[in-house]
Amino acid sequence: MCLGIPMKIVKIEGDRAVVRASGIERKIWINFLKEPRVGEYVIVHAGFAIEKIDPEEARETLKMLDSIK
């Protein structure tokens, strides 16, 4: 029930934004986001950005994953 993939905001037009991932683009709604900015990555589900991806947390998670032996 929650298929959503990370896409990058490339343009913002009020409540809507153009997002892109690997050459695929779509206009979606960003009304659920707090202060969205161009360049940020968001999770896109059914035409809406439901949350931002925190790059710092992503880095931390990857670091932790890498350390599992």
Add this chain to the structure above:
Amino acid sequence: MKKITLSHGNGGFLMHRLIRDLFVKNLGNRYLNELDDAALIRLGKGRFAYTTDSFVIQPIFFPGGDIGKLAVCGTINDLAVCGARPRYISCAMIVEEGLEYSDLERITLSIKSAARSARVDVVTGDFKVVERGAVDKVFINTTGIGEVFKDIKLSMSYIRPGDKIIINGTIGDHASAVLISREGLKFKAKILSDCTHLDGLVASIICSDIKFMRDPTRGGLATTLNEISAGCGYNIRIDEKDVPIKRDVRALCEILGLDPFYMANEGKLIVVVSPRSAQKILHRMKRHPLGRYSNIIGEVEDDADGRVYLKTAIGGKRILDMLKIEQLPRIC
């Protein structure tokens, strides 16, 4: 079964069953029963391949092609994969009242261009117009005749455990291009259909080392592999990491929850060869412009429960059944 549904025509399991239980049962003969892409017939001293296909695609114009190009290439490919050189095709059109003349002209020019490129002649045809709504813009049927290459015999019965499976390039391009161009989903992408004729590629590799060939179209790579597995009786294992797929096609599949293994192709070739000739054939394929991204994607296995397995990147196993129902974008 009371009514024919769309699933009966999608190239998957239900269609295969209908073909077997209705058409082969009633119309069968030694040619039809083979259910090959083309029938191999003898006329006098010559060996010919003879095939037919109907094209009802929507939309009729898509990135990378149109129904005209598809109608020519589809039939040429059916001949090519049987080890034949395509020579002549027919073209019958059923057009919906109200179709723009410019659209019909555009389609006709595509047919001309594709035929010329493949060096086949459109030698006969038919044209009908039906009431608005009776067909969706235009339906095209083509038949084709080709000359079978000398001493070439291809059959699923030659396939043995250990044989390698080679593909000439990326999967899911055509279906993705068509999806993008359909109004409803509102995605933008530069994906082009891989619609093309494969006779040149086939001619560049045809030799006695090749056991079997097929072009995966509707139903995707998975469906074709299932057909091969069922036909030869052995399991097939595909290594997921070795299957070429374009990054934007992959992204589209992730977004919509679609499986690229079940997405239609119109310019892909599956070649089954013995293990010792695999590298040679792969090398030849890579030298051809339509085979630049060729790769060995799997092999035929010892077991015989008629299954196609996908070995995932972490060594897990996923069964690729034949397509049962049309894939639809999902949220779950």
Add this chain to the structure above:
Amino acid sequence: MKYITEFRNNKIARNILMAISRKADGLDNKINIMEVCGTHTMAISNFGIRQALPPSINLISGPGCPVCVTPKSYIDKAIAFSRMPGVVVATFGDMMRVPGSESSLTREKSMGRDVKVVYSVLDALEEAEKNPDKKIVFLGIGFETTAPTIAASIVLAKRKNIKNFFVYSAHKVVLPAMRALAKDKKINIKGFLCPAHVSAIIGTRPYKEISKKYKIPCVIAGFELLDILQGILMLVEAIRYNRIDVLNQYTRVVKDCGNKKALRLLDMVFEKVSSEWRGIGILPESGLRLKKAFSEFDAEKALQTEVIETTPDVGCSCGDVLKGLKSPFECRLFGKKCTPENPVGACMVSSEGTCAAYYKYRK
């Protein structure tokens, strides 16, 4: 693909699998871990995770898929809407194949009814704007990830004064189902793998009640290969060392407080009511219904239609299968009357529902 490829690294995956094996070694019995999200079920199947896990870990697919838990009567009514003249039924692709008592939306479409698959509820709203002479009924399915998007579309429809857009809500919330399953001693769940994007909306706090009351560790995990594996590792560790807590593996997206804007919209438009979960039964406060202020958009109130009587599923063991109490092979309809092409129950309808998955692996 950024934030996807890095989280599918095979080398790291193999390391995590080894760590899971090591930690699982110390466990006395086979442990039942339930994942409650259809997307997790799909991902686990696509990555081939089940076969790679040690046999002591039993991953059960819970009722987290809208396809699986939507009652038959809902489909029957959706079909009835589609048969009304001037009505267009717009839906996510997931619902097209779900069998009703006599038909399915796919079948209705093939017989000429106006049924459209959309990627977003806003596409359905746009359809309504473009076709003022038609009534667009959108099938609202999904949990807390999707429901806010439908709420947003309703608010937008009200703002734009659109009169021909309706929502037929089958939205559900996840926690009541988790509660019902956690309570069931027969299922014996030792750990919950919690949904990634539902949690992005509701946060981590709602799971605390389940964890504490039923003494079950909960780990919120993302949908990528490494997320799921790390989530399972965290669960196995928590189970082994008896750490009863709610842990967040998906910190790059899920915050403790969730998404406040989405929650506010949900609260503005929907209220919680009892609802039927196919295979489980009726759970209180588990469904979402449009509040009175938005009842003009409620398809059930605005459109009157006759619906056929829903036929019960005889012999269907979906309920027990969904709870992990029975294996599909123990259902007497499995593989005979109930197959992927002609599914009877929920577990077979979804292509990664437990029965559909087992059907693929049948000998």
